[in-house]
Amino acid sequence: MDVSQYMEMFIDESEEHLQSLNTHILVLEKEPDNSETINEIFRAAHSLKGMSGTMGYSKMQKLTHDMENVLQEVRNGNMKVTSRLVDVLFEGLDALEAYLENIQKDGNEGPKDYSEISKSLNEILEEGLKAEDGKTEDKDKKTETKEEKSSEVESEKIKKTDEKHGKYKFKDLYFEEHEKKAIAKAHSLGLNVVGLTIYLQEYCVLKGARAFMVNRNIEEYGEIIKLYPSAQDLEDENYDFDYSAFVVTRESPDKIAKVASGVSEVKEVVADYIRMSDEEIEKYSIAAEQEKLKLKADRILGNKPRTVKKEKKTVVNRSVRVDIEKLDALMNQVSELIIAKNSLVSLSEEPDESNEGEFDELLDYLERITTNLHESVMKVRMVPIESVVNRFPRMVRDISKQLDKQMELYMTGEETELDRTLIDEIGEPLMHLLRNAADHGLESNEERALIGKEPVGSIYLDAYQEGNTVVIEVRDDGGGINTENIKKSELEKGHISQEQADAMTEKELIDLLFKPSVSTAEKITNISGRGVGLDVVKTKIEALGGDIEARTELGQGSTFIIRLPLTLAILQSLMVVIGGERYAIPLGNIQTVEKIEKDEIKTLQGKEVIYLRDDIIPIIRVAEVLDCEAEKKEAKEIVIIFKKGDRQGGLVIDQLHGQQEIVIKSIGKYIKSHKIVSGATILGNGDVALILDVNSLI
Amino acid sequence: MQEGRLQYIIATLDKELYGFDVRYIESIIEMQKITRVPGSQKHYLGVVNLRGEIIPVMSLRRKLGLADDEFTDVSRIIIVRPEAGDETVGIAVDEVNEVITLGIDALDTLDYDKKDVSSNYNIAIGKSGDNLINLLNITKLIIEEEDSN
Numbered sequence: 001m002d003v004s005q006y007m008e009m010f011i012d013e014s015e016e017h018l019q020s021l022n023t024h025i026l027v028l029e030k031e032p033d034n035s036e037t038i039n040e041i042f043r044a045a046h047s048l049k050g051m052s053g054t055m056g057y058s059k060m061q062k063l064t065h066d067m068e069n070v071l072q073e074v075r076n077g078n079m080k081v082t083s084r085l086v087d088v089l090f091e092g093l094d095a096l097e098a099y100l101e102n103i104q105k106d107g108n109e110g111p112k113d114y115s116e117i118s119k120s121l122n123e124i125l126e127e128g129l130k131a132e133d134g135k136t137e138d139k140d141k142k143t144e145t146k147e148e149k150s151s152e153v154e155s156e157k158i159k160k161t162d163e164k165h166g167k168y169k170f171k172d173l174y175f176e177e178h179e180k181k182a183i184a185k186a187h188s189l190g191l192n193v194v195g196l197t198i199y200l201q202e203y204c205v206l207k208g209a210r211a212f213m214v215n216r217n218i219e220e221y222g223e224i225i226k227l228y229p230s231a232q233d234l235e236d237e238n239y240d241f242d243y244s245a246f247v248v249t250r251e252s253p254d255k256i257a258k259v260a261s262g263v264s265e266v267k268e269v270v271a272d273y274i275r276m277s278d279e280e281i282e283k284y285s286i287a288a289e290q291e292k293l294k295l296k297a298d299r300i301l302g303n304k305p306r307t308v309k310k311e312k313k314t315v316v317n318r319s320v321r322v323d324i325e326k327l328d329a330l331m332n333q334v335s336e337l338i339i340a341k342n343s344l345v346s347l348s349e350e351p352d353e354s355n356e357g358e359f360d361e362l363l364d365y366l367e368r369i370t371t372n373l374h375e376s377v378m379k380v381r382m383v384p385i386e387s388v389v390n391r392f393p394r395m396v397r398d399i400s401k402q403l404d405k406q407m408e409l410y411m412t413g414e415e416t417e418l419d420r421t422l423i424d425e426i427g428e429p430l431m432h433l434l435r436n437a438a439d440h441g442l443e444s445n446e447e448r449a450l451i452g453k454e455p456v457g458s459i460y461l462d463a464y465q466e467g468n469t470v471v472i473e474v475r476d477d478g479g480g481i482n483t484e485n486i487k488k489s490e491l492e493k494g495h496i497s498q499e500q501a502d503a504m505t506e507k508e509l510i511d512l513l514f515k516p517s518v519s520t521a522e523k524i525t526n527i528s529g530r531g532v533g534l535d536v537v538k539t540k541i542e543a544l545g546g547d548i549e550a551r552t553e554l555g556q557g558s559t560f561i562i563r564l565p566l567t568l569a570i571l572q573s574l575m576v577v578i579g580g581e582r583y584a585i586p587l588g589n590i591q592t593v594e595k596i597e598k599d600e601i602k603t604l605q606g607k608e609v610i611y612l613r614d615d616i617i618p619i620i621r622v623a624e625v626l627d628c629e630a631e632k633k634e635a636k637e638i639v640i641i642f643k644k645g646d647r648q649g650g651l652v653i654d655q656l657h658g659q660q661e662i663v664i665k666s667i668g669k670y671i672k673s674h675k676i677v678s679g680a681t682i683l684g685n686g687d688v689a690l691i692l693d694v695n696s697l698i
Numbered sequence: 699m700q701e702g703r704l705q706y707i708i709a710t711l712d713k714e715l716y717g718f719d720v721r722y723i724e725s726i727i728e729m730q731k732i733t734r735v736p737g738s739q740k741h742y743l744g745v746v747n748l749r750g751e752i753i754p755v756m757s758l759r760r761k762l763g764l765a766d767d768e769f770t771d772v773s774r775i776i777i778v779r780p781e782a783g784d785e786t787v788g789i790a791v792d793e794v795n796e797v798i799t800l801g802i803d804a805l806d807t808l809d810y811d812k813k814d815v816s817s818n819y820n821i822a823i824g825k826s827g828d829n830l831i832n833l834l835n836i837t838k839l840i841i842e843e844e845d846s847n
Binding site for chain 1: 731733734735736737738739742744745746747750751752753754756785787840841
């Protein structure tokens with residue numbers, strides 16, 4: 001079967017399930033008895049098993065199968081969740097992710113084999129079951145004790161090779177609690193319980209299909225309450241040539257046997273009644289009523305609800321899930337656009353003076369519609385950062401264990417949305433910052449206790465929207481960055497001279513951290529400290545059109561602030577002329593436009609500044625940056641005051657041409673540009689104007 | 699087009715002929731207003747607006763190290779696509795003459811002196827009648843290694 005057409009769907013859905021596993025195993029760690037979580041994990045593993053089986057990925061299938069086995073026992077209360085189990089489940093999850101990554105890359109699971117995890121899972125399974133078997137009389141629910149062994153004369157332990165009943169293999173089998181309840185209920189309803197063992201011909205090829213057909217036939221006359229091997233194993237053909245089934249039916253064993261043997265390639269079927277003593281029936285009926293047991297035939301037959309509760313997470317890679325509401329809004333706006341267009345057409349067909357006013361009105365209307373339309377499309381592209389940051393709790397947990405340092409991650413603003421092209425890219429930089437905070441920012445638990453801090457360190461990740469940008473802050477309450485150490489380390493390495501070091505401001509020293517190979521870490525750990533991380537983070541963020549800033553307070557902690565652009569394609573801008581050339585400056589960060597007398601521009605520490613409304617604002621002669629000649633002004637300079645975070649700057653321009661909504665276009669990959677150039681736009685007259693990103697100036 | 703025969707657009711620069719492989723060419727447009735891009739490579743003149751698309755334009759003269767451009771009515775920008783399915787770039791030339799077809803036998807190579815900038819970008823030399831044409835390697839022209847320029 002050619003399954004390549006399902007590849008995309010397989011990858012998308014697998015990622016969802018893996019994400020679900022990630023979240024829920026984390027919950028499970030904190031709440032080992034949460035049955036809903038256990039069920040969710042089981043369902044995810046089960047779905048993954050089915051999907052990977054269909055696609056032919058046997059390694060994934062086997063691993064999920066083993067995980068499922070363990071989870072099954074946990075679900076039934078046959079074993080407890082231990083911290084070792086959680087660790088192994090996480091290992092399994094990582095392995096599955098590795099498999100999936102390989103599949104995405106090369107189309108196959110890759111050479112690595114994670115069979116040790118399967119081994120661990122099986123070990124845990126055995127130990128877990130044994131442990132539970134040991135705990136007996138205390139529990140009310142589980143009475144898998146000698147009591148049953150004595151009453152159930154025919155049943156022994158599950159051993160396929162037990163020949164006690166010859167070919168009546170089903171008689172060797174052992175019933176579980178809920179199965180006994182089902183049998184009891186059947187008896188109390190006056191129904192029969194028939195056990196049968198079905199033997200297939202050795203030359204039978206499609207054993208799975210064969211078993212399915214037999215079972216289907218049987219089901220016409222009753223309900224199958226137990227299959228051995230399990231339905232899944234039958235499907236997977238994990239059995240030799242015989243299996244046993246137990247049916248609740250009105251018919252006699254002979255009839256059921258006849259029905260079963262009616263399928264081709266069935267060699268033989270033996271059947272008999274399964275009886276239960278009266279006391280037993282009573283015991284289990286009551287139990288059944290207490291529990292409101294429903295015959296779990298569908299469970300046995302493997303008809304578990306395959307539609308896993310689809311979380312509303314957007315899949316980030318190849319497709320984006322969009323809210324129907326967003327699409328509806330889009331539809332409405334497009335309709336309005338069409339109506340406006342039609343009005344325009346009819347207006348233009350009868351041009352006369354009286355229409356002038358209508359024309360202008362229509363243009364206004366058109367303007368509003370296109371702005372709304374644009375906003376809607378942008379909203380469709382926007383994805384909550386949740387899909388990126390939901391990996392972080394797990395990561396922090398792993399780091400915490402690795403470093404043997406207790407810490408907590410607190411996140412806010414996961415619903416803050418980012419353009420989906422940024423979503424992919426922002427994960428790694430954030431992870432790096434978190435690792436830094438965990439490794440270098442936070443002191444060890446003992447140190448913290450000594451200096452009077454809470455021993456468990458805290459890392460905060462906050463995301464929010466500010467004007468035209470999305471701000472993400474990574475903060476820790478650790479020891480802060482010692483700028484003196486940075487200075488010392490850089491001096492020692494010879495990266496800066498003594499004079500330079502003395503002249504540097506606090507901010508400049510912190511900014512040094514973003515240069516390659518700068519680190520104050522005394523030890524390079526596995527996690528961080530090599531001094532290659534922060535510069536990469538900065539480059540990445542700047543490549544996305546954003547920027548990053550660091551703040552610290554010795555002893556209190558550090559904060560890294562990342563700013564990213566919110567909308568990408570259309571901007572409100574100020575149209576200016578600099579050096580005779582036209583430029584567009586996005587309105588987002590602009591505060592005011594001032595006319596400043598030339599002598600109001602003072603010099604402070606060699607740099608030009610102005611004093612405006614109680615603030616000292618540095619002046620930037622952007623014409624110099626752009627390598628052109630500014631217009632010489634007689635008396636007043638036109639200065640655009642803009643703000644980035646809590647810093648301000650003043651941009652000297654030649655002329656102001658008003659405000660305009662512009663479409664951002666890229667200048668292409670072949671031509672390089674100054675980093676202040678963030679794109680280009682086409683003006684009404686067809687000329688190209690470059691867009692300036694003033695943030696890069698301060 | 700027959701097997702083994704390639705077509706070239708011929709442009710003139712300083713009395714020398716340059717051939718552009720037709721398979722790379724998107725279109726040829728008249729010279730128009732070029733917006734300067736601060737911080738760009740020296741051989742790029744800037745960008746132009748081509749039906750709503752922003753296209754970077756390089757000067758073939760500057761790239762080959764010849765005297766600088768003096769644009770006239772006959773100056774043209776040849777829009778090429780160096781990589782299939784990818785972006786386009788404009789190349790400004792003095793004049794575009796004609797299209798010629800060359801068979802393999804009309805091609806010749808010339809050992810080039812590595813220091814001679816202009817011959818670095820030739821794939822081969824084409825002979826057409828009495829004329830010798832520098833057949834340009836468009837990929838090499840546009841796609842720069844990191845260390846150059």
